[in-house]
Structures are given as structure tokens and as C-alpha cells.
Amino acid sequence: MIFANNRLGKFIRNGRLDLELTQEQLAEKLNCNLSYLGNVERGKNIPSLKLFCRIMQILNLSANEFIHPNRHEENSTYLQLIRLLPQCTPKELNILLENTRTLLENREEKPTNPL
Template sequence: MNYVNLGKRIREERLKLNLTQEQLAEYVDISASYIGQIERGERNLTLDTLVRIANRLTVSIDYLLNDSIIVNDDNLLNQIKQLFDDKSLSDKQMAIDVIRTMFSHLYKD
């Protein structure tokens, strides 16, 4: 995992929200110096801390970890399957129709 890139993304999102390291640290319940070390890629963080940071910054974990997540066809198909798992047949059909419509507009000749 690239902790430097993770830290940079956390810092960028914190600054977009005009939060200080102290404010983010208080919300996440860690020290401001630890936030600084995370942002510089000097310290690892627990999953719990990462979730709290993502929640406060209102970003997804996959956004923060985007250079660490391997995206391939199997991964994408599994994500789609997870989205569809608890949906009704009519909801699944509607989603497929939306995707077909989107692709037809994207790939017009």
C-alpha cells in the first residue's frame, strides 16, 4: 500500500473542507501529530481510523485507496453482483435497462 499517496489524498480532502489537522484529529479521536504523520505517509493507520477519516471527509475508502485497489473484470463483476444480490427481479431489470441506455448514448456512431 502506498501510504504517501493515501496521506496526500487525506490532506487534499481535509483542505477542501477547510479543516485543520486538529479538527480532523478531534473528530477521529487521535492526536493532531498522528494526523500529520498519516498525511506525510510516515505512519500506518488502522482500518477503524481510516473509516472514521473517510466518514469525516465524506469520501469513500476506495477513493482514498484508489492506487492500492486492483481493478479487473472479476473485481468489477463481483461489485455488480454485490449490488444486485438483495434486489428484486424488476429492480435488476431496471438497472440493466439504465446501463444499456447509458452505453447507447456513450457509443453513438
């Protein structure tokens, strides 16, 4: 169980750092004790389901990515993009979609094993 706690703590810490939040800032947003949050990130405490859900929401993390890690788990660029997308406006999302389509249509080499 310690492995799962450490994995959860790392998942939360990475999400917090992706948004450039300090532990203090996140603890304030969550209305929880700073030392408790630090212990969650270190795998020493397990958050309640309610707190877990609030953390996922505030950090724009996918609980599904934590519960069912997939092949993108080690690709931090992919995970950062997924976490940042909810912050985009509909217009920005359309721009990103069109840019992605253009990149894929015009790349010189097609990957043999796409992500």
C-alpha cells in the same frame, strides 16, 4: 509501500483541505493525536482500519476512489464535487441534477472524450 503511504496521506490531506478543516480540527473529530494525524498525512504512519474508515466518513471521502483510482483521480474539481455531495439536502441534490442536465443539453460543443 512508502509510495502507498504517501498517496494515502495526500488523499487524506486533500480531503481535509476540501472541507477547510485544520489538522487540529480533524484530529479532534477523530479523537486522535495531532502529531499522529500529521504523520499519517506525511506518509510516516498508516492508520488502523478503524481509523481509516472514520477518516473516510468524516471527510466524505470514498475509499473506493483511493483503492481503485480511476480517470478522475487527477481532476480535483470532480473529486471536490463528489466529496461535497453527501452534505447536500435532497432538495439541493435535485437542483444540482436539473442544473447539470440543463448544462449538458445546452452546451455548444460536445466533448470528444467525456469524463
